[in-house]
Amino acid sequence: MSAQPLDASAVISLIEDAATAPSMHNAQPWKFIFRQGSGTIELHGDSSRTMPHADPNHRALHLGCAAALFNLRVAAVQAGWEPAVRILPVADDPWFLAEVHLREPAAPERDLAAFHPALRRRHTSRFPFTDEEIPAAVQDGLRAAALLEGCKLILPDAWHTEAVLDLVHDSEYGEAANSGLRDETATWTRTGAPGEGPATEGIPAYAFGPRQSGMSAPVRDFGAWRPDPDRESASFEKHPHIALLGTSGDTPTDWMQAGQALQRVLLQATLDGLVTSMTSQPLEWPELRWAVRDPSGAMGHVHMVIRLGYGPEGPATPRRPAQDVLTVV
Secondary structure, three states, X not given: OOOOOOOHHHHHXXXXXXXXXXXXXXXXXXXXXXXOOOOEEEEEEOHHHOOOOOOOOOHHHHHHHHHHHHHHHHHXXXXXXXXXXXXXXXXXXXXXXXXXEEEOOOOOHHHHHHHHXXXXXXXXXXXXXXXXXXXXXXXXXXXXXXXXXOOEEEOOOHHHHHHHHHHHHHHHHHHHOOHHHHHHHHHOEEOOOOOOOOOOOOEEHHHOOOEXXXXXXXXXXXXXXXXXXXXXXXXXXXXOEEEEEEEOOOOHHHHHHHHHHHHHHHHHHHHOOOEEEEEOHHHHOHHHHHHHOOOOOOOOEEEEEEEEEOOOXXXXXXXXXXXXXXXXX
């Protein structure tokens, strides 16, 4: 495949693909700079989109931006470019997260192009899944996807799963008792009420999913702080399948690795016919986060709890237009 001309219109297409990545509360905390002279795209974190209560150290912001970076790599390879990536290229600028130099001809990472059809198909589903088992070969493929990005994916056994679900519920109680955290979450929900933020960001009401009858599945209820008497309730899977994504360290470099691994796992799951949702609720509480990991395993720090299964695809949530997140220099 020959590379497309690297002009502003081509870069806009790459950024639109990158921006399909998930991020905490769909805040989309990324900014891109395209430097035409060098053929370089810079990825920066947007300091105006931080969450002081849920994400005080910006770990989740790094994860979301890194997921967008993985999408950018996929889109670049699909367009015929070789993306040469430098993570955290400027030591004294913590918001400068990555630099991607697009080179021609495209070289060995051709396997990344296989993920391109999944970029716009992948949606978070907060709807009930079935209790159907996930084949071992599919599980192995998801573990391999994480390893290719330098991370580890664990699909815990029944005992560990129950322990993680208990921690999810503990974090829900903590959020209910924390007005600052509740207000912050509500700020990123969209119900069409007057005075809400723009409709190009956040979690819209149609993506909340039904209210859960019981507490069996680890699904964050964004409608909890936006009461709607007409919202339906549903029974979710009794034995949810979850995966824990983590690294041995807990630095910004680890977070950038984890975000790329997260997106690779989610896209692989999409290609495998699975649907997914994510929750970071117990990871937002230092006193709970350490307990999510398997104490007998080598994973030192868990960065995301992923729910996997078969069921309805979630609806697409809105994205900010490329001109809002891209600067051409």
